[in-house]
Amino acid sequence: MAVPEYVLRLRERIGHDLLVLPGVCAVIVRDGEHEREVLLVRRSDDGQWTPVTGIADPGEDVDTAAVREALEETGVRIEIDRVTWLETLEPQVYANGDRCQFFDTCLLAHPVGGEAHVGDEESIDVRWFPVPAMPPMRARFRRKVAHALSGDTRVRIGADGR
Structure with missing residues (x-):
């Protein structure tokens, strides 16, 4: 996965110590021919399907980061509808x-232009999936997509979505 330049500079100073970073997750939904569809990317590092995810740059709002990440990763221009979930994820250790x-801030969004395609080295596939035919995803992504699609306008907070 592409590591932002500012993270690389921090790593030069702090080594492998824990960094807390602002993450974004965009659940991008459109009305398909017969039913709603969700835009998913297949990650190049582990082959998993996920919504569009990324890291906000310094000084960048999460909505701006989600719009940028969607365009970079998928070629699709989006508009943000609302925040759906806020969560501090478990620490990760990379190889x-x-x-x-x-x-992590999860946002519901809809497309306003562009055609879905693999836009950078972070993904190996990008596709619109009918909601009932989405591929398997990690539990946290399934929960976030399900909540974003549910019509429930409450912002969920934490892993259990209180």
Whole structure:
């Protein structure tokens, strides 16, 4: 996965110590021919399907980060509808020993232009899936997509979505 330049500079100073970073997750939904569809990316690092995810740059709001990440990763321009979930994820340790923990903001969005395609090295596939035919995803992504699609306008907070 592409590591932002500012994270690389921090790593030069702090090594593998834990970094807490602002993460974004965009659940992008459109009305398909017969039913709603969700835009998913297949990650190049582990082959998993996920909504569009990324890291906000310094000084960048989460909505701006989600719009940027969607365009970079998928070629699709989006508009944000609302925040759906806030969650501090479990710390992760990467193969090189780097440790990160993400404060993740999940947003519901809809497309306003562009055609879905693999836009960078972070993905190996990008597709619109009818909601009933989505591929398997990690539990946290299934929960976030399900909540975003549910019509429930409450912002969920934490892993259990209180």
